[in-house]
Amino acid sequence: MTDARPPAIALMGPTASGKSALALALAERFGGEIVSVDSALVYRGLEIGAAKPDAAERARVAHHMLDLRDPWQTYSAAEFADDGRRAIDAILVRGRLPILVGGTGLYFAALLEGLSPMPAADPAVRAEIAAQAAALGWPALHAQLAAVDPDAAARIGPGDPQRIQRALEVHRLSGVPISEWQRRPPEVPPLPVRVLQLAIAPRERAELHARIAARFDAMVAAGFLDEVRALRALPQLRAHPAPLELPAIRAVGYRQAWEHLDGLGDAAWMRERAIAATRQLAKRQFTWLRGRSQVRWFDPARERAALDAAVEQALAAHPGAPAVGG
Structure with a gap:
């Protein structure tokens, strides 16, 4: 059966792979608007270190899902899925092409497939967990998680405070392990678009x-x-009480710069740690992308013509798609 939904393009890939520049070019060529799928760009004040589009780029092409929260606030994947869906709906109403761009796999999964139903975030419970972590350390809270949800603890490392906090929060709110919640099917309708999923990455890791x-x-x-x-x-x-535990400040580069300004190391120490953390992020992004069977891989520097052809084919297959340059 033919999928009659209008098209959208998803540009996924590791950090620093050239997704943003490509998205701008495709948006200008095909009449698109950009929906950021990046967990750092939702925070106000994270500009240079998050590679947020500047005023000139936003003037060239409309961008969505930027500057939604202050850096001391939190923002969940479920909130992103709801807000992102509304952004896509509005783009379609304007007769434009949604171009989803970013490297946050959880946000993409939440938007494209939906999330399993589970309790919403609770600021009081999160603050309680953060205070315990400040006093005891995240490895101790990871041990608490292992006692109530060994499946989740096996997947979540002791150095991953955001996921430890969420897993403990869900259990404390519901009495049900997050691993059990995650096994339940998502309860969301499909997106109103058919998404061409493209992974953008250099062929050589070096x-x-x-x-x-x-x-x-x-x-x-x-x-x-x-x-x-x-x-x-x-x-x-x-x-x-614990700014380094906030999602905004945990973004790669920001944590290392913060610790440098705290006097924990010199500029060379900061650079080495920030680059190492960014490489680790890229490795996790590659791992997530390889698990997605619908993704088509392109090296933007060497396979740009083939990438453009894939986009043109996806748009041509859907009557009523935005016209080139529309």
């Missing part, structure tokens, strides 16, 4: 590593440390 290092150096040269100093000066972050 090339990506070089891009990661060059981008971090460019960020520092552009004033990244001043940006982190401005975050540290915000009254809400100065008053926070």
